[in-house]
Amino acid sequence: xxxxxxxxxxxxxxxxxxKCGFPTCMAFAMQVAAKQKAIADCPDISDEATSTxxxxxxxxxxxxxxxxxxxxxxxxxxxxxxxxxxxxxxxCGIAIKLSSDLSDDDFIKGLEEINSRKYVRVGKEIxxxxxxxxxxxxxxxxxxxxxxxEKSEVxxxxxxxxxxxxxxxxxxxxxxxxxxxxxxEENLDAFIAIAKEYKLPLAISAPTLEELADFxxxxxxxGLDELLLSWKGxxxxxxxxxFSTQVRRSALLHKFRPFGYPIITEFECDSQESETVLLxxxxxxxxxxxxxxxxxxxxxxxxxxxxxxxxxxxxxxxxVEAKLxxxxxxxxxxxxxxxxxxxxxxxxxxxxxxRSKIPAYISVVDTEGLGVLNSWAGDKISAEKVIxxxxxxxxxxxVNHRKLIxxxxxxxxxxxxxxxxxxxxxIIGPETAKEIPSFMNKIWGK
Amino acid sequence: xxxxxxxxxxxxxxxxxxxxxxKEEGGTRGRKVTIGGECTLPHLTFDGDNPHKPxxxxxxxxxxxxxxxxxxxxxxxxxxxPDEWAQKCVEDFKxxxxxxxxxxGSSERANRSPEDCAKLIETLLKAVEVPLIIxxxxxxxxxxxILQECSQAARGENCLLGSATESNYMTMAxxxxxxxxxxxxxxxxxxxxxxxxxxxxxxxGFNLDDVVMFQTTAxxxxxxxxxxTIMERxxxxxxxGDKLMARPQLCDIGEEVWRTKEATxxxxxxxxxxxxxxxxxxxxxxxxxxxxxxGADLLIMAHPExxxxxxxFIA
Numbered sequence: 011x012x013x014x015x016x017x018x019x020x021x022x023x024x025x026x027x028x029k030c031g032f033p034t035c036m037a038f039a040m041q042v043a044a045k046q047k048a049i050a051d052c053p054d055i056s057d058e059a060t061s062t063x064x065x066x067x068x069x070x071x072x073x074x075x076x077x078x079x080x081x082x083x084x085x086x087x088x089x090x091x092x093x094x095x096x097x098x099x100x101x102c103g104i105a106i107k108l109s110s111d112l113s114d115d116d117f118i119k120g121l122e123e124i125n126s127r128k129y130v131r132v133g134k135e136i137x138x139x140x141x142x143x144x145x146x147x148x149x150x151x152x153x154x155x156x157x158x159x160e161k162s163e164v165x166x167x168x169x170x171x172x173x174x175x176x177x178x179x180x181x182x183x184x185x186x187x188x189x190x191x192x193x194x195e196e197n198l199d200a201f202i203a204i205a206k207e208y209k210l211p212l213a214i215s216a217p218t219l220e221e222l223a224d225f226x227x228x229x230x231x232x233g234l235d236e237l238l239l240s241w242k243g244x245x246x247x248x249x250x251x252x253f254s255t256q257v258r259r260s261a262l263l264h265k266f267r268p269f270g271y272p273i274i275t276e277f278e279c280d281s282q283e284s285e286t287v288l289l290x291x292x293x294x295x296x297x298x299x300x301x302x303x304x305x306x307x308x309x310x311x312x313x314x315x316x317x318x319x320x321x322x323x324x325x326x327x328x329x330v331e332a333k334l335x336x337x338x339x340x341x342x343x344x345x346x347x348x349x350x351x352x353x354x355x356x357x358x359x360x361x362x363x364x365r366s367k368i369p370a371y372i373s374v375v376d377t378e379g380l381g382v383l384n385s386w387a388g389d390k391i392s393a394e395k396v397i398x399x400x401x402x403x404x405x406x407x408x409v410n411h412r413k414l415i416x417x418x419x420x421x422x423x424x425x426x427x428x429x430x431x432x433x434x435x436x437i438i439g440p441e442t443a444k445e446i447p448s449f450m451n452k453i454w455g456k
Numbered sequence: 457x458x459x460x461x462x463x464x465x466x467x468x469x470x471x472x473x474x475x476x477x478x479k480e481e482g483g484t485r486g487r488k489v490t491i492g493g494e495c496t497l498p499h500l501t502f503d504g505d506n507p508h509k510p511x512x513x514x515x516x517x518x519x520x521x522x523x524x525x526x527x528x529x530x531x532x533x534x535x536x537x538p539d540e541w542a543q544k545c546v547e548d549f550k551x552x553x554x555x556x557x558x559x560x561g562s563s564e565r566a567n568r569s570p571e572d573c574a575k576l577i578e579t580l581l582k583a584v585e586v587p588l589i590i591x592x593x594x595x596x597x598x599x600x601x602i603l604q605e606c607s608q609a610a611r612g613e614n615c616l617l618g619s620a621t622e623s624n625y626m627t628m629a630x631x632x633x634x635x636x637x638x639x640x641x642x643x644x645x646x647x648x649x650x651x652x653x654x655x656x657x658x659x660x661g662f663n664l665d666d667v668v669m670f671q672t673t674a675x676x677x678x679x680x681x682x683x684x685t686i687m688e689r690x691x692x693x694x695x696x697g698d699k700l701m702a703r704p705q706l707c708d709i710g711e712e713v714w715r716t717k718e719a720t721x722x723x724x725x726x727x728x729x730x731x732x733x734x735x736x737x738x739x740x741x742x743x744x745x746x747x748x749x750x751g752a753d754l755l756i757m758a759h760p761e762x763x764x765x766x767x768x769f770i771a
Contacts, residue, residue: 092692094685129728131677223457247769248499251749255500259462266460283738283765290742291769294684294749308730311718312676312742319681320746354679361678361717364725444715447522448564 013067015043021059022052029053070261071270074211074236074298076140077165078187083139085238085298086272091258093324100272101321102293103139104313105167105301107276108158110147117154121161123305129314132357133330136314138164142191142301145170145179152182159183167191167301173200184208189299191274192240193225202229211236213274219256223268230268238274238298245279247291254296272298282309293317327379328353334403335360338369342410345370345454347439348396349417350377350385358443366447368454371408375399382419393426397433406432415439463502467697470494470753471665472508473704475553475638476587477614482636485613486585489553491668491753492704497691498749509770510748511552513589514545515710515758518560518568518576523758524720526733530760538576539583546584549763553587555708555756556580561593561602570598570605577609589640589756591618600624604631611635618642619670622653629662640706642670645679647686654700668754669703675712675719676743683707684750691751707747710758713740737761745769 019039030052032038041047049055049063073087083103090096106127108120127138141162145151151170158166159182166188170176177200180190192213193201205212214229214237216222226237241253254273260266275297277288282304289300290313302310322328329351337360349359351374363370375396377385385391400406400414414433416423418441427436440449472493477483489511496503518538520528534540538556545551558573560566573593580588590606592599603617604627612635619642620628632639641657643650650671658664669690674683687705694702713719719739722732729735740762744755748770757763 092685092688093681094689126728219459220457223459227457245769247745248501251499252501255497256459256462256502260460264460264462268457269459283741283761284768286738287741287745287765287769290745291749294746306730306734307728308732308735308738311729311735312738315677315718316680316742316746319677320684322681324681324685354674354682358678362715364717365715 013043013063015040017066018042018049018063021049021055021063023054023056025054027054065267069270070265071272072235072237074238074272076167076187076189076211078185081163081165081186083165083299088258088272088296089262091255091262093320097323097325098321100298101139102297102317103299104289104293104310104317105140105142105299106138106305106310107142107144107169107301107303109303110144110154114154114157118157118161120305121158125161125163127307127310129311131315131318132328132353134318136318138310138314140164140167140189140299142167142169143179145175146172148175151175151179155179155183155188159186159188165189167299169301171197173197173204176201177204180204180208180210184210187211189213189238189274191238191301192242193229195221198225198228202232202234205229205234206232211238213238213240215240215242219253222257223266226268226271237271239269239271240274240276242276242278245277245284245288247288250275250277250288250292250297251295254292258296274299274301276301282306285309286312289313290316294320329379330356330374332374332376332399334405334408335372335374336369337363337372338367340369340371340408342408344368344409345413345415345450346373346405346409347371347415348373348375348400350375350380350382350391352377352379352381352385355381355443359446362443362446363450366450368450370450371405373400373403373405382417386420391420393423393430396423397427397431400431400433411435413437417441418445463504464496466495466504466695468695468699468702470691470694470702470704471667473616473638473666473668475589475614475616477612477636481614482612483614484581484585485587487587488614489587494691494695494751494753496695497688497751508753510753510755512763512767512770513553513555513754513756514542514549514551514763515557515756516542516545516554516580517557518573519566521559521714523714524732524736527714527720527736527759530737531758539579542580542584546586549760550767551586551757551763553589554580554584555589555591557591557711558593558602558606561598562595563598564595565593570601573602574605574609577606581610581613587615588613589616589618596624600627603628607631607635607637610637614638616640616668620653620657622649622656625653625656625662626660629657629660632666633662638666638668640670641667641703643672645672645674645682645686647671647689650686650690651698651700654703658700664700664703667703668706669701670706670708673708673712673747675709675716676739676746677718678712678716680743680746684746687747687750687752704753705751706754706756707744707752708756709740709744709747709762710756713743714758737765741765
């Protein structure tokens with residue numbers, strides 16, 4: 011939070027001693043507010059003032075880091091309620107929960123499965139970010155945690171409410187910086203002690219929001235500040251959204267420090283279908299981490315995708331690299347399309363070309379992330395630019411024909427392309443991507 | 457510890473739209489559907505109580521859409537007969553209303569005459585007692601005639617007609633006013649055009665209280681983020697007093713989701729993505745559930761399993 015010069019001035023000694031190099035304390039305060047000087051540049055500043063000011067100037071939601079080495083996950087430090095106000099900064103992470111009733115062999119299989127849940131979609135990696143290991147109920151908590159730490163390629167969450175089990179598991183894997191999940195009304199003091207002793211992040215739950223605030227303050231008082239707010243509930247998405255919106259509004263709009271932490275959530279429900287839909291609600295509405303019991307990829311993929319969508323930065327146009335893409339295994343007789351480098355346009359076209367089941371080339375022209383009509387209106391595309399892109403991408407060498415399919419929304423390019431390039435047979439394609447399969451079957455299928 | 461009171465008050469409620477007319481109101485519907493009226497974003501009871509729950513319309517079309525076999529099978533053999541398909545949606549899938557698309561009217565498809573389309577509407581009105589949403593074929597030229605005929609055939613039934621755009625709003629406003637229907641105002645993933653269409657409708661003398669907004673729907677993974685944010689912004693603007701945006705919102709989930717690769721293609725095309733028979737309906741359900749959080753009031757959905765799962769959490 012930006013502090014005003016006056017707010018800073020009130021915390022200074024107000025002696026105008028000039029030791030800082032400025033004529034008055036007020037002048038110095040203005041420099042600090044403008045971030046030109048640090049508060050520590052005042053030689054006589056009190057400890058109390060330093061801590062008040064650093065508290066005031068810190069972000070309203072804490073950043074929490076889990077894991078170590080290459081297996082790291084960060085959550086928190088969000089700044090807005092709605093993504094259009096700026097963006098959502100850190101993708102919600104899916105943690106797959108490995109229950110304590112798994113045999114050691116099945117547990118290891120589960121770890122390997124989690125490691126393998128990595129996919130590339132729209133040119134970006136999406137994956138299971140965390141592995142949640144249930145500790146309560148296993149024979150040897152420290153051994154189970156140690157196996158997880160050794161095999162898992164993603165950071166760990168230790169799941170349990172029993173202090174003895176948690177302590178031995180945490181001790182065994184503290185070097186990999188797992189999240190302790192979770193402190194409750196019953197085990198609060200013991201769990202705070204474990205997190206403090208091993209310097210680990212801690213998830214805290216409470217029966218009510220008021221108590222949750224008490225509990226995080228209590229943890230903060232002993233020096234813990236890597237905290238997550240835990241919500242675990244039944245099958246009402248509304249309960250979660252009310253919780254998450256209240257704590258987020260409190261933290262961001264009311265600067266209420268006890269709720270200035272990211273959220274971790276878990277649903278108890280009757281089926282994997284229900285869990286899938288409930289998790290998507292949490293992912294869209296402010297959860298930093300969601301625990302998922304179901305392990306089926308058909309349940310995982312829609313949620314990885316909704317996270318990818320919601321956490322896209324709305325200020326940055328989504329683009330793909332301007333180059334020649336091959337769909338299927340095209341050969342020298344395959345059709346050639348061109349389109350823009352706006353991701354949505356490209357992936358719509360590519361998806362529909364794929365659906366037509368006719369292998370093809372798609373030449374992507376750099377339109378600075380604008381779609382067909384917008385790039386035309388904004389002067390980011392021209393027949394000349396299309397011709398140049400086809401040349402740069404050596405498209406003519408790939409095929410033995412000179413037919414080029416152009417977007418139906420820009421039929422005006424036909425004459426110029428035919429006149430000015432070797433592409434002598436320009437075919438005006440459909441106006442929308444979804445018409446591509448039927449169009450292709452008509453003009454290329456036979 | 458005392459925690460902040462984070463409740464907020466809206467400046468304006470979203471308008472309330474009722475679809476369907478009972479016998480005593482000049483129609484023949486057995487029940488009606490009311491949407492809108494919100495004073496806050498979904499679930500936020502500490503701001504206030506939203507009076508109406510979102511509703512689900514069953515997707516029905518006059519010709520079988522280009523859908524994967526497993527979806528056609530999940531719907532059943534009734535998919536080949538629009539009136540039976542509609543009945544199954546109501547009786548088995550428990551939808552609140554029916555959305556009928558007259559795809560066969562397009563000159564590029566069956567090129568059915570407007571009169572034939574209107575006959576189908578009459579058949580559907582007899583087959584089900586729930587309200588209807590009626591869409592044209594997507595063929596702009598033809599739809600002018602199709603929707604006019606269908607509107608007359610359903611006169612007094614208080615249907616929801618789709619859709620008014622920047623180019624046809626005059627005709628659509630006139631049709632809906634003449635036959636007492638509600639109207640969908642449609643914009644192509646552009647919040648400014650969305651507002652513009654409503655301005656045009658108002659200028660054309662159409663009462664915006666009879667309008668449901670349609671920002672176009674993007675499938676999950678295909679611009680979902682754009683539409684999610686447009687709907688959320690439109691809803692917030694409406695609650696803050698922009699009467700042009702204070703309208704219930706519709707999402708056509710089924711239409712968009714069932715053209716995506718992710719919902720329709722098996723593990724031969726998408727290795728390790730899981731059984732498409734389960735993944736497909738979940739793609740539709742998650743997409744629908746996502747839009748509900750952005751303020752959707754009316755969802756058009758196709759797969760019975762997706763409808764069932766989403767319905768469960770609306771209740």
